[in-house]
Amino acid sequence: MGVPISQMLAVARYIVGRKISGDARYPLVLMLEPLFRCNLACSGCGKIQYPPDILRRQLSPGQCFEAAEECGAPMVSIPGGEPLLHPQIAEIVEGLITRGKFVYLCTNALILKEKLADFRPDRRFTINVHLDGLERVHDRSVGRAGVHRIAVEAIREAVKRGFRVTTNTTLFNDADPESVRAFFDEAMELGVEGMTLSPGYPYEKAADRQHFLMKEETRRLFAEVLRRRKKSWKFNQSPLFLEFLTGGRDYDCTPWGMPGYSLFGWQKPCYLLEDGYCKTFAELVESTDWEKYGPRSGNPKCRNCMVHSGFEASAVNDTFGSPSGLCATIRALTR
Numbered sequence: 053m054g055v056p057i058s059q060m061l062a063v064a065r066y067i068v069g070r071k072i073s074g075d076a077r078y079p080l081v082l083m084l085e086p087l088f089r090c091n092l093a094c095s096g097c098g099k100i101q102y103p104p105d106i107l108r109r110q111l112s113p114g115q116c117f118e119a120a121e122e123c124g125a126p127m128v129s130i131p132g133g134e135p136l137l138h139p140q141i142a143e144i145v146e147g148l149i150t151r152g153k154f155v156y157l158c159t160n161a162l163i164l165k166e167k168l169a170d171f172r173p174d175r176r177f178t179i180n181v182h183l184d185g186l187e188r189v190h191d192r193s194v195g196r197a198g199v200h201r202i203a204v205e206a207i208r209e210a211v212k213r214g215f216r217v218t219t220n221t222t223l224f225n226d227a228d229p230e231s232v233r234a235f236f237d238e239a240m241e242l243g244v245e246g247m248t249l250s251p252g253y254p255y256e257k258a259a260d261r262q263h264f265l266m267k268e269e270t271r272r273l274f275a276e277v278l279r280r281r282k283k284s285w286k287f288n289q290s291p292l293f294l295e296f297l298t299g300g301r302d303y304d305c306t307p308w309g310m311p312g313y314s315l316f317g318w319q320k321p322c323y324l325l326e327d328g329y330c331k332t333f334a335e336l337v338e339s340t341d342w343e344k345y346g347p348r349s350g351n352p353k354c355r356n357c358m359v360h361s362g363f364e365a366s367a368v369n370d371t372f373g374s375p376s377g378l379c380a381t382i383r384a385l386t387r
Contacts (some may be wrong), residue, residue, distance in 0.1 A: 055246065055288055058175060059154055066126045067372045076235050077183040077308040077337055079125035080365045083323040086111040086144060087312035091162050094194045098135065107133075109315050116144045119313040120153055122333045129180070129310075131158040136198040142170040149176045156180045158220065162199065164206035173214040176287075178245070181207055183219045185227070185235045193222075206241065211243040218288045220248045225265050236285050246288030249274070249297070250360040267347075267356045271299035289360065291384030292367035292377065297358060301367070305354060308337060309365020321345045323361045325353055338376035 055217035063080070070078040087110040090100045100107070111119075120128055128148050135141050136159050148155045158180045171177070184193040187200040210217050219239050223232065239247055251270045265273065274297040287294060295301045305322075311333065312323035318336040320328040322345070330336040346362075347354050354362075 056175065060141075062154070063126055064372060067368065070278050077306075079123050079309060079311050079333075079343070080368060081127040081129050081310045081361075082120055082123045082125045083310050083312040083361060084111075084119060084128050085132060086116055086130065086135055086141070087137050088133045088315070089137055090132055090160070090183060091137065092134070092160050092196060092199070093196050098149065106315065110138050113140050113144050113147055117147050117151065119271070119333075120148055120151060122242075123172075123313070124312060126152075127154045127156065129156045129158060131271050134160055134162070136163050136167050142167075145171060145177060149174055152176075153217050156218070157298040158182065160194065160199065161203035161206040164203075165209050165215075168206075168210060168213060168215070171215070173216070175216070176215040178218055179210050180218045180220050180248070182221075183235070183239065184221050184223075186231055186238065189227075189231060189235070207242050207244065208317065215243045217242075218248060219244055220250070222250055222252045223265070223273060223277070225253050225269055225273070225276075227271065227273060236282070237302045240286065245332055246286040248287065248289050249294070249359065251297070251358050253357055253359045265356070265358075267358060270297060272360050274298045290364055290367040290371065290381070292381055293360065293364045293369055295380075295384065296363055296367055301370075302369070302381075303363050303366035304348045305357065306365045306369060307345055307361040307362055308342070309369070311336060312361075324357070324359065329341075 067080070088100055088102050089107040093100060130144070135157060138144070141157070145155055145157060148350060154176045156178045159182065161181045164179070164181070181203055183200065183203055184190045190200040191197050192205070219237070238246065251265045251274070254323055278298055292301060296303050305371055307322035310323055312319040317329035317331055318328060320330060320336060321340050321342065325345070330339060343349060345351055345354055347357065371381040372378065
């Protein structure tokens with residue numbers, strides 16, 4: 053398991069506390085987007101398709117801290133866009149760590165090597181590098197030759213300097229299972245702490261929508277990728293979520309588990325869908341008609357979604373919500 057025990061225990065205490073308090077809907081990870089601009093234009097991404105005036109804007113450190121405190125989630129993931137383009141990103145990361153958050157800085161690593169000196173290694177800070185596969189696969193995914201090489205060099209340097217490093221990988225319907233498995237070997241040889249996986253979500257604004265996975269395609273692909281899993285592979289996510297991806301478990305979405313905050317406010321109902329925005333987190337929780345979302349709702353936008361931001365919290369809730377879920381997690385971790 054690619055998650056430190058100290059982090060697992062901190063998250064477990066938080067969840068148990070929320071359950072004891074009787075909270076039916078609580079956040080696990082804040083998806084904090086301080087900006088949308090990026091130095092790549094990946095064909096499967098819908099986050100950069102905003103007009104120039106929006107792409108020039110960014111959240112202030114104060115806005116980021118206020119959102120984290122208001123939300124209360126123990127973990128903060130900072131995607132984008134490319135967050136390293138934010139001139140105050142180091143201040144934002146440091147401020148979140150000071151507030152007791154576990155911070156995952158998501159980056160394509162194009163400028164990571166030159167920015168490493170701005171940060172300090174900390175047990176609460178993880179650099180999460182986007183790598184969609186081996187060199188040929190990743191460079192095709194991001195639409196630029198040489199990006200994989202730059203990312204690999206940056207990972208090696210970050211590990212050398214003592215940073216916690218993970219990878220995040222999105223798979224589409226043209227993924228080759230054997231190539232993905234070979235990539236897992238490569239990633240672990242780089243010395244990363246763990247890997248995160250997710251099927252792609254069909255963003256309406258994405259330039260390439262033909263390669264997104266339908267639900268049954270997702271299950272078949274991930275079952276093949278994760279068959280006879282090597283003990284050397286470490287994943288920085290819930291083992292029950294991985295079982296969900298392979299069809300071994302059936303969860304409904306808990307979109308409030310990973311709420312999204314950006315320039316526009318709190319995104320309804322989740323990090324991926326844009327059905328309006330709220331000014332406060334409390335308004336998001338109280339005003340959203342949650343029954344209209346998730347695959348069991350019949351909402352066509354949710355029918356084929358199996359991404360981590362919707363279902364990882366469901367899996368974690370299963371772990372701490374019942375003896376059977378906890379036992380299943382322990383079995384998965386000790387296999």
